[in-house]
Amino acid sequence: MILIFLYKPYVIDRLEPACGDRIAIIAQSKFINYYREQTGEIPLWNPAIFSWAPLGTLAVVATGSLVRRSQLSAGGRAVALKVPGCLAAGERDRLACEQRVRGLFGDYIIGTGDTSLAGCVVGLLGRAGQRVATAESCTGGLIAAMLTEVPGASAVYEAGVVSYSNRIKQQLLGVEAHTLAEHGAVSEQVVREMARGALALSGAEHVVSVSGVAGPDGGSADKPVGTVWICWGGQGRLRARQLYFPVARKLFQTMVAATALDLLRREILGIEEEPRYFRERVLRR
Numbered sequence: 001m002i003l004i005f006l007y008k009p010y011v012i013d014r015l016e017p018a019c020g021d022r023i024a025i026i027a028q029s030k031f032i033n034y035y036r037e038q039t040g041e042i043p044l045w046n047p048a049i050f051s052w053a054p055l056g057t058l059a060v061v062a063t064g065s066l067v068r069r070s071q072l073s074a075g076g077r078a079v080a081l082k083v084p085g086c087l088a089a090g091e092r093d094r095l096a097c098e099q100r101v102r103g104l105f106g107d108y109i110i111g112t113g114d115t116s117l118a119g120c121v122v123g124l125l126g127r128a129g130q131r132v133a134t135a136e137s138c139t140g141g142l143i144a145a146m147l148t149e150v151p152g153a154s155a156v157y158e159a160g161v162v163s164y165s166n167r168i169k170q171q172l173l174g175v176e177a178h179t180l181a182e183h184g185a186v187s188e189q190v191v192r193e194m195a196r197g198a199l200a201l202s203g204a205e206h207v208v209s210v211s212g213v214a215g216p217d218g219g220s221a222d223k224p225v226g227t228v229w230i231c232w233g234g235q236g237r238l239r240a241r242q243l244y245f246p247v248a249r250k251l252f253q254t255m256v257a258a259t260a261l262d263l264l265r266r267e268i269l270g271i272e273e274e275p276r277y278f279r280e281r282v283l284r285r
Contacts, residue, residue, distance in 0.1 A: 006276065130206060132147070158203065186223050190211055199235060232264055263275075
């Protein structure tokens with residue numbers, strides 16, 4: 001399996017012409033565990049439902065044998081497909097398909113097998129001998145939870161602050177009162193100060209901070225529900241970006257946390273090119 005962090009319709013639109021009927025696309029969730037446990041079975045998800053969740057991790061399986069599209073229309077539910085053992089020709093087909101996938105998605109590929117986005121970040125930090133700190137507001141500690149769920153995270157995860165209130169942002173992270181008064185908690189200025197505070201508190205090499213409007217209340221004309229500011233980087237190098245995820249509260253938190261982890265991944269790898277989702281998740285006025 002090759003794991004890709006991108007917009008699902010974007011992935012599907014490019015995979016089908018490249019690999020035809022020799023790929024299976026599954027959401028990275030309980031269905032991957034099912035796939036791992038059931039040898040010879042691949043759980044498939046109807047591509048039509050991908051449109052509702054526009055950003056996330058997909059697992060692409062190059063099967064080396066034909067996958068009939070008719071088997072993908074299961075009314076929005078997962079179905080299991082028996083994949084026969086690959087013959088030599090099928091194996092060549094599978095490898096060629098994997099090469100096309102890597103050529104299409106490049107640095108959006110986070111790993112293979114059972115790698116998770118958080119696991120990828122922890123692994124990269126461990127190999128680099130570096131540490132990370134987090135400062136979270138709207139995600140309520142979800143980024144920290146995703147990182148610390150990975151075995152070995154204690155070697156790379158230094159500290160996390162859930163600064164849900166403005167008072168704690170000031171007291172623990174050193175966010176200035178005038179910054180909050182002038183720009184509001186959901187702003188570039190605040191997430192930058194949150195990140196600097198977390199770096200100073202922890203001494204870590206990398207940091208990510210988030211502040212947003214998870215909803216269902218609390219939005220405004222300038223900052224509607226779904227707005228989030230993310231800051232990431234390290235000592236002397238912080239970047240920030242506003243993104244927009246107009247989805248339900250829990251999904252918003254999951255998407256923000258996953259995006260923050262992907263930005264950390266790209267930072268550690270030194271990837272300078274802006275990710276495609278920056279253009280597609282912009283708040284349009």
